[in-house]
Amino acid sequence: MREAVTCPVCSEVYQASVREPVTLPCGHTFCRSCLVAVKGRGNLLCPTCRTSHNQVNVQQLSVNYTILSLTSSISNTEYGTCGTHGDDLKYWCCECDAQLCSLCLYSGHPQGHSVQLAKAYIQEKQAALADEINLLCMKLESQHEEMKRRFTMVLQGMSELCQKGYTLNDSWVNLNQLLQQTRKATSIELVKKADEKVKESKETFQKLFIKGLDSAVADSSKDCLPNDKKVIETDSLKKNVEDKQEKAKTGNEATEKNPVMASNISKSNVQCVRLEYKKSQLLLHCISLHSDTRLSLQVPSEVFLEASAGGKCLGQVNIRLWCHLRRAHQFMALCLGTLGPSFLGAKADRVFNQDCAGECLAFRNYVTPNNERSNRPLITDLEQGPANSKPITEGLVMQCNARDLGCGHANDMNEFAFFICTSGYPGKSISCPFGEVVSGLEVVWDAVNHNPVTEVTITQCGLVLPDLVQ
Template sequence: MTTSAAVASGGFRDAMSCDVCTELYEQSIRTPLVLPCGHTFCRPCLTDIKKKGSFHCPTCRAGHNNLQVVALTVNYSLLNILALCNQFEYDKCATHGDDLRYWCANCDQSLCCICLYSGHPQGHTVKLAQTFVTEKKQKLEERINAVFKNINEHKNELKKGFNDVDALVMQLFRKNIHFHNTEMAVKDLLDDIKKANGIASVLSYEKLVGEFQSKKNLADPGEEKAREKADPSVDTRDKVKNLPAKDKDALLVTTKDLKEAASESTEAANTAAGTDPNWRAMMDYCDGRLLLHTLANPTTTRMSMQMPHEVFLELGVGDKCLGRIYIRLWCHLCRAQQLLALCMGTMGPSLLKAKASDKMGNLIVFRSAVDRDNKSVSHALLTGLEWGGQHSKPETEGLVTGIVSNNLAFGICIQRQTGTSVNAAFGVVVAGHEVTKAAFQHNPVSEVTITSCGLVMPGFSQEG
């Protein structure tokens, strides 16, 4: 085919394909159905959209919530044209100009009628071009199916791997709690040994110390007895049940003991509840569940998790992706919590599909979010948003600031501007600032769209 014919054929094929899944329409499965707004999509795609609850046209966003997919009209005009789209396309012989209707398996090349009957070697295996294409497509589909099978096997391995990781994390936290409680019990035992003044108690302590020194006693009771919901310190209680009354109390690790131990780190609590962007919350394992404790409770020596404080915005213009911006939020501020909610969509509206609105000096500004019905939202999600006073900061590169005192608008500083300030700084770009600059330089800036957004996953570690 000529280049123009190929382009025309490609465009014709696109017109015969569903805009959602890009697959060609067909009579049996991907039947083209017409929405009341006039746009056509295949039955499986419309069924999937309907299942999600909000039934809107993928092209014009017209609402069809009360419409059933089974009641939609089939686009028979498209099906009739599709028959032409599926007709076999012959290339032209460069020598004779005829259709290349044959394929020689020995020569591995296409032939026209003149090529075949004027000098082509006898005894070669020659097939009709359509037969060759059909057989080749079948073999290619078999190879593709083998690739799919391989991919699915790897995906299943990954799924098992994720499940194993989840189980490993639970096991690690169970062990962590067990050894933490055992350590507290041993410390209490040491204190009581120093205070002991009787033969019976000293001999009892000697036996208990010997058992603590053995590896078996230090093993995680959850592994040996498979007691997911057991108190990790129960073995310690068993070891001291025959001690004198005052000595038993020294080894029992209770919730009260844990709270008293945690209360010793007042400064850590003040930091966590204040302005530290790297605040961490204690993680715990209890009743077969992972628990994330309040920031008011200091982490002490427990496993802890870094609290979410970094988000990302992926910017694009049309089909072009500009890249991602990573913003570290000052999460003690309401504006930072509001942007966190907008990035995740936890309060309804999100920044997904939101567009830049304008420029203000050195700021690229986003003034609205998008709700679940694809409507623009500009009102604040939280009250008490910071403005002015101690929240005013010099305008520096990458600074993220509120724009209006009572709504969700925010802007990102492109470069430092001497002598100017912003009124509600609540974060800073830590990576991808070149993406911000590219978006700022695009004209018009209103074409810049947030194509994806979300949270940078925090990590956890053992402190102390």
């Protein structure tokens, strides 16, 4: 009976207004919405006998009321079968917490218990559960809004810090010039002018930075820090300022020559992208060496891969890439999916040199946006040859031929595939390394020992955001 009132296309029971049964000239019946969808894809062919009905207007087909009338006798409630009497378990005892058939009610079941129809119990329970779920959803939505509010506050704070960073940098430059002018002053008049400028600078500094940063720390602490850290953060800031003042007094030969910029000497070789807030937009500037006090971000060079196997998450592997190499840029693009394909869904291929020197886990494919596997290179002119060779060490991430590892043949490799070394190979070098594991090597060991290794899948990947500089 149920099959007769079920649409063969969507497998749903016919329903008035929603899934009305209509019959094609060939005699087969389907719900109107399914036929509309079939015709929308091109030719209207009967899903059962493949007869063409291109001239038929689906919207004008009459409802098959004979079939529709039969649906009222079909219940969507699924009952179990009583193991004792073979009848449908249509009743529910609230006190026994058990399903009953009509015969169970009169054969051994305690009298006076609260019994109701199973269908009614299901509907009541559905309504109660729906209320609980909706309440939880409301709480989650409230937390989501709070998270967005805090995130917005963080962005606003970054914008303010960018503006202060530019002001701070200008102040450094002005103070440096003032210091040079003070040292060259040859008259009382020039010394007094310098004294006035120093007082003005101190007032500006007190208003703009000491007060502003202290209040900023206090405000952020209310939302983001436990009570025992609020004072620590503020005191740390003041101590930092005091330390700088002490260094400015005592100084050394380097600071006497250029006291203002001395604090940046150790960071001069750090590649950064400068942050700027301009016209209500947060801008990232071109990569450059960090050379002043403006707020900057270190150039990202660390990525992560999360591996799973057999339905279990093995953990996360963090890899620091050597970004002067094109192979590293290709790897980062696959972690982020910026060129289309990505590592999401990529599977391990095999383990080379298992339990021996130079043991490596190999991945030979990535996944395209069409969910296909490919091993074609995304970037041309990838580095090769001895100029880029390094010794094989534990945690090395590389691209190479299996023959280079002392096993297999040269064609066991492609321009995409990569290895993660889980053990070193003394006296052996490899020509195409482009990064190293900085944490999570134990996850790679677990992947190597999983059987079969081809079940190991990359389920998450991306970029590790760097720390703020200055």
